[in-house]
Amino acid sequence: MYVDIYKYILLFSIFHSSTYLTFSLGFSMLFGVAKIPNLAYGSLYILSAYVMYALTTYIGLEPLVAALVAILVAGLASLLIGEVVVKPGLKMPVSVFITTLSVAYIFEEFFRIEMGLRPITLPVYPGVTYVLGVPVSNHWFLILSASLLMFLSLTAFLKYAVLGRSIRAVAESWDESRRLGIDPLKVLRVAFFVAGVYAGATGVLLTPLKALTPTAGWGPLFTAFAIVALGGVGSVTGTLIASFIYGFFEQSMTYVLGSGVASISPLILIVLVLVFRPQGLMGRVE
Amino acid sequence: MVFAKRSAKDLIVGKIPFLIALAVLTLLPLLNVGGFWLDVLTKVNLFLLVTLAIDLYSGTTYYLNLGVSFTFGFAGYSLALLNVYYGIPTEYSMLLAIPISIFFSLAILLPSLKIRGVYFAILSLLVPIIFIGIVTAQPFSLYLGGEGGLRFKQLFLDFARSLPPGIRLTFLQYSYYYISLAAAVVGYVIAYKIGFSDFGFMLRAVGQDEELAEGTGINTLKVKVIGFLISSAYASVAGALYASMRPPVTVDLVVPANTLIPPLTSVIVGGLGTLIGPAIANYLLLLTYELLWGLIGRWRVIAYMLLLIIIITIKPQGIVFKAYVEARKFLRGVFSE
Numbered sequence: 177m178y179v180d181i182y183k184y185i186l187l188f189s190i191f192h193s194s195t196y197l198t199f200s201l202g203f204s205m206l207f208g209v210a211k212i213p214n215l216a217y218g219s220l221y222i223l224s225a226y227v228m229y230a231l232t233t234y235i236g237l238e239p240l241v242a243a244l245v246a247i248l249v250a251g252l253a254s255l256l257i258g259e260v261v262v263k264p265g266l267k268m269p270v271s272v273f274i275t276t277l278s279v280a281y282i283f284e285e286f287f288r289i290e291m292g293l294r295p296i297t298l299p300v301y302p303g304v305t306y307v308l309g310v311p312v313s314n315h316w317f318l319i320l321s322a323s324l325l326m327f328l329s330l331t332a333f334l335k336y337a338v339l340g341r342s343i344r345a346v347a348e349s350w351d352e353s354r355r356l357g358i359d360p361l362k363v364l365r366v367a368f369f370v371a372g373v374y375a376g377a378t379g380v381l382l383t384p385l386k387a388l389t390p391t392a393g394w395g396p397l398f399t400a401f402a403i404v405a406l407g408g409v410g411s412v413t414g415t416l417i418a419s420f421i422y423g424f425f426e427q428s429m430t431y432v433l434g435s436g437v438a439s440i441s442p443l444i445l446i447v448l449v450l451v452f453r454p455q456g457l458m459g460r461v462e
Numbered sequence: 463m464v465f466a467k468r469s470a471k472d473l474i475v476g477k478i479p480f481l482i483a484l485a486v487l488t489l490l491p492l493l494n495v496g497g498f499w500l501d502v503l504t505k506v507n508l509f510l511l512v513t514l515a516i517d518l519y520s521g522t523t524y525y526l527n528l529g530v531s532f533t534f535g536f537a538g539y540s541l542a543l544l545n546v547y548y549g550i551p552t553e554y555s556m557l558l559a560i561p562i563s564i565f566f567s568l569a570i571l572l573p574s575l576k577i578r579g580v581y582f583a584i585l586s587l588l589v590p591i592i593f594i595g596i597v598t599a600q601p602f603s604l605y606l607g608g609e610g611g612l613r614f615k616q617l618f619l620d621f622a623r624s625l626p627p628g629i630r631l632t633f634l635q636y637s638y639y640y641i642s643l644a645a646a647v648v649g650y651v652i653a654y655k656i657g658f659s660d661f662g663f664m665l666r667a668v669g670q671d672e673e674l675a676e677g678t679g680i681n682t683l684k685v686k687v688i689g690f691l692i693s694s695a696y697a698s699v700a701g702a703l704y705a706s707m708r709p710p711v712t713v714d715l716v717v718p719a720n721t722l723i724p725p726l727t728s729v730i731v732g733g734l735g736t737l738i739g740p741a742i743a744n745y746l747l748l749l750t751y752e753l754l755w756g757l758i759g760r761w762r763v764i765a766y767m768l769l770l771i772i773i774i775t776i777k778p779q780g781i782v783f784k785a786y787v788e789a790r791k792f793l794r795g796v797f798s799e
Contacts, residue, residue, distance in 0.1 A: 211580070261771060268778035269580075270526060271730050275774050277723060278767035285763040398591060405584045436603075440595030443588050450585050454577040 183308045185427050191316045193423025194323040195382055196403055200415050201326055202374030203400040205334070208347040208410025209367040212269050213401060215276040216257050217375055218393025219283035224250040224376035225383040225392075226287055229296045239299050247376035254372020258365060280393060287390035295387030298380070319381050326374060327416055334412065339366050347410050406446045408459025417457060421445075479790075484647060491639055499752075500635045506748045507642035508704045512725040513744045514653040514737065515696035519689045521735035522657075522665040525578075527690070528722060529571050529586035532593055533697035535716030537563035538705030539597075542612040552617050556706045563698035568691060575686050578672075587718065594713045611712030638707045645703060649696060650741060656692060657737050665689050666735065724748060731773055732782040739783030746782070 203217050224246040231242035257279055265271040303314040333340040345353040346363045353360055378396065379388075386392070403422055407414030422442045429438040450456070487507075491500055512534060520526050540562040544555035574585045597606045606612065618637055622630045656662050664685045667675040676682050701721075705711050714720055725740075728747055732739030750769075754762035773781055 213580070213584075261775060264775040265778040268730075270520075270726075270734070271774045271778040273526075274723070274727050274730050275771050278770050282764050282767045285761075285767075289760060401584060402588065405581065405588075409580065434600060436599030437596070440592050440599065443592050443595070447585060447588055447592070450577065450581060451573045454581050456581075 180309070181431065184310055185431055187307060187310055187312065189424040189427040190420075191312075191320060192427055193420040194320045195378075196399055196422050197416060197419035198319065198323040198326060198381060199375065199378040199396040200400040200403040200407075200419055201323075201330055201412065202371035202378075203397075204404045204407065204410070204412060204415040205330060205343070205374075206367050206371040207404055209343055209364060210262065210266075211409075212262065212266070212272045213276075214257070214262065214368075214371070215273065215397065216254075216261070216279035216283070217371070217400065218395075218397035219280045220250040220254055220372050220375035220393075221379040221382075221396055222287060222388060222390065222393045223253055223283060224379035225298065225388045226291060226296070228298055228380050228383075229388075232299065243380040246380055247373055250376025250379065251369045251372035254375065255365060255369045257372075258368030262368075263361065263364070280397075284390045284393065291390065293389055295389050296383075297387050298384045300384040313385075315384055319385075322377065322381055326377065327412070330370075330374075331412055333370075339363070343367055402443055402446050404456075406449060406456055408456030411456070411458035414456060414458030487643055487646075491636060497631070497635055500639050502749070502752050504635075504639045504642040504707065505704070506745055507639070507646040508700045509725055509728075509748060510646045510741060510744050511649045511696045511700035512721065513728045513732075513740045514649055515693045515700070516725055517729045517732070517735060517737055517740045518653055518656060518696065519665070519693035521729055521737075521740070522662065522669050523686060523689060524669040524734075525575075525686070526583040527571070527586050527693065528583055528718065528726075529567065529589045530693070530697045530725070531716055531718045531720070531722035532570075532590040533563055533567040533694050534701035534704070534721045535590070535593070535711075535713070536566055537698040537701030538711045538715045539606065539612070540566075541702055541705050542607075542614050542709070542711040545614040546612055552615055552619075552706050556617065556702045559702045559705075560695070560698045563701060564691065564694045567694040567698070568687075571690070571694075572687065575683070575690065590716045590718055590722070594716050597713050597716075607710065607712070609712070611710035611714075613710040616709050617706040642703065642707075645699060649699070650737075653696070653737055657735075661685070661688070669735070724751075727770060731770070731780055733780030733784065736780070736783040738786060739780055742786060743780075743782045 199221065203214065206214055206217075227249045228239075228242045228246035231237045231245060232239055237245070257276070261275045261279055262272050265275055300313065301315040301318045304311050305314055305317065306312070334344055335341075342353065342358045342363045343366065345356060345358055346360045346367075350360045353363070382396075399422070403415060403418045406421065407416075407418030425442045425445055426438055429441040432438075433441065487503075490503065495503075512530060515530055515533075516527070537559045540559035541552065541555045544550045544558055545552055548555075550558065570589060571586060574582055577585060596602050598608055603609075616634075618634060622634050625633055664675070664680050667678070667680055668682050668685055668689075672682055675685075701715065705715060724747070725744065728744040729740040731747060732741065732743035747770075751762070751766050754766055758765055777784070
């Protein structure tokens, strides 16, 4: 019987970690470039989920097509937020804090008024697979593979593509990259779009497993925040490691302490890590 | 330095605007503004203390302390716990809660003071979130009231009960209002004295360039710790007073959206580190928000947030302080002619 529980914890630690990875990746990359946390990130998550919900239930589109449209909408919305709200305040980071937060409230209120507080849900990828004797919904495998794909493609993009390299250059130093002929504002635009696409993909992927309400954007936002702090701002690999630490720690604590305290136990761990290593696990000292 | 201080002081202080504002706020309740607005004004007066807490520390040193809502709420919880478990009357537990909350804020947030930049902000934001998690999770929720909160007798309730029934509520509302006003006025005057003292300039020096400040012989860590202490004291007083007037104490006191974001917004719209700007913005913004409720009902949040975005994207450095200085220059010109 014990073996079963450990298997269960192991499996679901991996799955939960992969969900954390999906919603931290875009946030992490954008945080690294802009040096400012985009607090409207969670609203892109709910935006894409609501768009997909509307497209599948009211218009009757195929789930896959609806998901792609929803992801694109989130990307464009992110681009718009970057242009209109973030860019004017880049010299005053604190002000961006408030403006992006205001955007998040606007989304939340809008969906609260238009859709109500009734939770919505999206179609689950059908089927169940047995792993080590534990039944697992195929949707978890979809999330796991999507998260790894998202991680690998982001890493490859940042490493090999010209635009991706420019993103890294700008994240390193705005002034230096300007000297190299890179326009940081243009790069920022790309970063906002990519981050939006990632947030949108997360909303579409995770909503089938957790019902969605207008306030659902805050949880992922705070978790992404914590994970990026743990992994180090601007490090995608750090985000990967931190997501898995977060997931494994949370799942094992759920077993030890029960679900109430367990949800905040990783945050306490992160505070302790940051006190001793302020730049996070993989971050650089400024 | 002395010259710079004088001229800055000259522009910002202005005894006359201060006295006018004080007179308006003192006489306003006598115009029979109604219970609702009296409640709102009481809240706004107390939020001035939180705004000043943020402006005094984060506005000058640029260390963004997002843990203010933790200090605010912790004072409320200390009050309630002293009252519920030790039977200390609200009037006294309120006073005891202030040093307790200051102590715990320092103990919890001080280790993070050596961390610079955005990491300090992240870390300080995690503190209230962890606190909310603890309060609402089993087994702590059994003792801390969980979602429903901790109930206790509100401030002056025993005395109010000795009054004739018809004026009980009025008595409570008016006494709360004048207590909050007194706290706001005293808080503002002290903040002002600190802001333009040598210590205030040391805080600004830390904000400008910490290494340079250290080079000129300022013990930056000491300055930061004392600044943090003062800021926590402001937030604790505000939290203890606010909680004592509105039982039960719930996590709403700690939720950053309730007790951190509105004052922080005032600081930004007002102009960081200028004290008078955030103070004016505190009244303007919070009263606007309440007014919108009557005007457009449920769309008020969206309208208010759009307004904020427009104001802040046009002038990220804060608009109220600049407007205030311009207005004073203009008035001075009019009167000197």
